[in-house]
Amino acid sequence: MELERTRILFVCLGNICRSPLAEAVFRHLVRERGLEHRFHIDSAGISGYHAGEGPDPRSVATARRRGIVVEGTSRQLTRQDLDRFDFVIVMDSENLSGVRRLAPAGTFRARVHKLREWDPHDPGGDVPDPYYGGPRGFEGGHDI
Numbered sequence: 001m002e003l004e005r006t007r008i009l010f011v012c013l014g015n016i017c018r019s020p021l022a023e024a025v026f027r028h029l030v031r032e033r034g035l036e037h038r039f040h041i042d043s044a045g046i047s048g049y050h051a052g053e054g055p056d057p058r059s060v061a062t063a064r065r066r067g068i069v070v071e072g073t074s075r076q077l078t079r080q081d082l083d084r085f086d087f088v089i090v091m092d093s094e095n096l097s098g099v100r101r102l103a104p105a106g107t108f109r110a111r112v113h114k115l116r117e118w119d120p121h122d123p124g125g126d127v128p129d130p131y132y133g134g135p136r137g138f139e140g141g142h143d144i
């Protein structure tokens with residue numbers, strides 16, 4: 001019998017910088033552990049500004065330097081996602097507000113968390129939006 005997959009959706013504003021990177025890192029960690037069959041992994045943006053576009057080249061380069069491939073096409077988060085996924089992992093408080101605008105807390109299935117709830121260096125902090133900054137914005141933070 002196939003076990004039910006845990007469904008995880010990473011969310012940022014544009015779905016071209018942070019959430020595709022988080023998705024790729026998570027996929028990488030899952031693959032390293034041989035657990036691909038246990039997860040369904042995706043990412044989406046609060047906004048549809050970049051819907052249909054590939055990941056930001058700066059995210060791709062940051063990941064490639066660590067042997068991680070970032071792929072996918074930007075899409076906007078939908079109300080349905082909040083029932084289809086078990087976990088929605090947002091990058092910052094603004095994303096959290098965006099989810100709440102889509103649907104009030106308690107009216108959907110997914111459990112929503114900020115990524116940095118698991119960061120011992122900055123528990124519950126924001127993953128800063130790197131879009132308008134230089135390439136260093138993609139390298140900051142704490143390496144896994």
Ligand code: 4NP
Pocket residue numbers: 012013014015016017018019049050129130131
């Ligand atoms: P992301 O970065 O939310 O990490 O994908 C951004 C990408 C685009 C914009 C903002 C943030 N934008 O305003 O177009």
